[in-house]
Amino acid sequence: MDRVHRVLVVDDEEPIRKGLSRMASGLGHDVDVAPSAEEALQRALTLTPDLIITDLHMPGRSGLELIEDLKDRGIESTVIVLTAHGSIDSAIEATRKGVYDYLVKPIEPERMQTVIVKALDHAAMKQEVQHLRRELQRQGRFQQLVGESGGMQELYRLIDQVAPSNASVLITGESGTGKEVVARTIHNLSPRRGGRFVAINCAAIPENLLESEIFGHEKGAFTGATASRSGCFEHAHEGTLFLDEIGDMPAGLQTKLLRVLEDGRVRRVGGSREIPVDVRVLAATNVDIEDRLESGQLREDLYFRLNVFTLALPPLRDRTQDIPILAQHFLQSFGEENGKRIIGISAEAMALMTRYDWPGNVRELRNVMQRAAILCDQDEVLPHHLPTSVRPTVRRELGTRDSLAVKVGTPLEEVEKAVILETLEACSGNKTKAAATLGITTKTLYAKLKRYGKLQATEVLR
Numbered sequence: 411m412d413r414v415h416r417v418l419v420v421d422d423e424e425p426i427r428k429g430l431s432r433m434a435s436g437l438g439h440d441v442d443v444a445p446s447a448e449e450a451l452q453r454a455l456t457l458t459p460d461l462i463i464t465d466l467h468m469p470g471r472s473g474l475e476l477i478e479d480l481k482d483r484g485i486e487s488t489v490i491v492l493t494a495h496g497s498i499d500s501a502i503e504a505t506r507k508g509v510y511d512y513l514v515k516p517i518e519p520e521r522m523q524t525v526i527v528k529a530l531d532h533a534a535m536k537q538e539v540q541h542l543r544r545e546l547q548r549q550g551r552f553q554q555l556v557g558e559s560g561g562m563q564e565l566y567r568l569i570d571q572v573a574p575s576n577a578s579v580l581i582t583g584e585s586g587t588g589k590e591v592v593a594r595t596i597h598n599l600s601p602r603r604g605g606r607f608v609a610i611n612c613a614a615i616p617e618n619l620l621e622s623e624i625f626g627h628e629k630g631a632f633t634g635a636t637a638s639r640s641g642c643f644e645h646a647h648e649g650t651l652f653l654d655e656i657g658d659m660p661a662g663l664q665t666k667l668l669r670v671l672e673d674g675r676v677r678r679v680g681g682s683r684e685i686p687v688d689v690r691v692l693a694a695t696n697v698d699i700e701d702r703l704e705s706g707q708l709r710e711d712l713y714f715r716l717n718v719f720t721l722a723l724p725p726l727r728d729r730t731q732d733i734p735i736l737a738q739h740f741l742q743s744f745g746e747e748n749g750k751r752i753i754g755i756s757a758e759a760m761a762l763m764t765r766y767d768w769p770g771n772v773r774e775l776r777n778v779m780q781r782a783a784i785l786c787d788q789d790e791v792l793p794h795h796l797p798t799s800v801r802p803t804v805r806r807e808l809g810t811r812d813s814l815a816v817k818v819g820t821p822l823e824e825v826e827k828a829v830i831l832e833t834l835e836a837c838s839g840n841k842t843k844a845a846a847t848l849g850i851t852t853k854t855l856y857a858k859l860k861r862y863g864k865l866q867a868t869e870v871l872r
């Protein structure tokens with residue numbers, strides 16, 4: 411990391427202060443010095459240094475007391491403790507107080523330098539995590555929804571608008587884009603939050619059971635119906651019913667569903683009673699709903715009834731800005747689950763992840779970070795902790811700016827995509843120039859970019 415950091419050196423001996431500050435300035439950082447713990451605290455309050463290197467034994471307050479004072483005032487600088495009088499006890503105490511490293515004087519300059527560099531890396535990662543955590547808290551309203559891209563901001567705005575109403579909402583988006591999380595969020599932000607959120611997947615339940623699952627049945631309605639049972643609608647009374655994969659609901663049930671939505675009453679399978687239900691219905695689909703409508707698989711009147719409001723969730727590859735924040739979010743929770751303290755993701759690993767196109771969207775990213783948290787045995791996630799799907803077989807050749815290294819056996823489509831995207835980049839994004847360089851028409855280039863999801867919504871096919 412080549413950012414300039416602020417370093418505070420605390421020692422009662424001037425030669426040591428001088429030596430250390432020369433070293434830290436030599437590494438390109440801003441250095442400040444203090445001859446005592448008291449003065450160091452004052453300085454830290456105004457400077458909030460990234461790193462504090464402090465002596466342990468000083469006249470007045472000690473280095474350990476300084477650490478306490480800093481904590482009391484909410485200053486979370488990374489700390490290295492130095493001492494001439496090494497003792498196991500003070501080492502243990504320093505570590506308990508969260509000190510990054512503990513060194514016994516005299517210290518080899520080279521070793522000191524390495525420790526400073528590492529401590530500052532650590533400080534930078536710690537700050538990044540804190541920043542992300544604050545960001546998450548800010549978005550606490552949207553609970554499990556993470557992301558700050560334009561697409562997500564727009565989604566938060568729409569959720570805010572639609573949640574308090576009673577309107578049906580159709581949530582569309584590719585697999586793994588968060589349709590179910592969005593549905594739960596709408597429920598939790600609605601006046602129905604005190605009621606149940608009931609989810610049913612229309613594609614996962616065999617057709618003959620689905621009807622009874624949704625509407626319930628009376629005793630003797632069919633073989634095996636030994637007792638009466640209420641269905642999802644009754645369960646969700648005064649709450650929300652989430653019909654997942656609505657595009658897969660059999661036609662007969664669609665008609666029945668539409669009736670319930672219109673009258674607010676259900677009739678169980680094999681029953682004659684009309685049971686009043688107060689349910690808000692949210693539906694989701696990851697298939698192209700237009701296709702289902704055209705082929706008649708989805709009833710148009712039901713579609714209009716459900717589609718009072720549509721939320722179209724953008725695929726992850728269209729909001730690459732969210733990849734780092736989502737990755738950190740998952741890494742942190744899986745790290746905790748595995749009892750590990752993985753602080754960050756290396757720049758290389760992050761670059762691979764932002765370049766990848768995530769066909770499985772957020773779910774895939776979540777799985778990748780879960781795997782990384784298990785494999786990772788150091789501070790940060792490195793490229794080899796990522797699955798091969800994320801590490802492309804075509805990538806820029808090391809040390810060059812305009813050559814690609816292709817692994818033998820790479821699918822041609824992947825090679826083509828890499829060559830096209832790299833050429834476009836080499837042409838500074840100029841599509842006409844890139845097409846000419848590649849010997850294809852601009853129209854072909856646009857079509858390919860569209861397929862890769864690399865075309866802005868505002869860019870039209872010329």
Ligand SMILES: Nc1ncnc2c1ncn2[C@@H]1O[C@H](COP(=O)(O)OP(=O)(O)OP(=O)(O)O)[C@@H](O)[C@H]1O
Binds near residue numbers: 555556586587589592
């Ligand atoms: N914006 C997000 N922030 C945090 N986690 C998310 C986000 N979007 C999705 N996830 C997580 O990704 C996983 C998949 O989300 P979800 O099940 O809601 O997707 P889906 O769109 O319903 O997928 P499918 O179409 O396959 O059912 C879940 O673990 C969910 O918590």
Ligand SMILES: [Mg+2]
Binds near residue numbers: 589590654
């Ligand atoms: Mg789902």
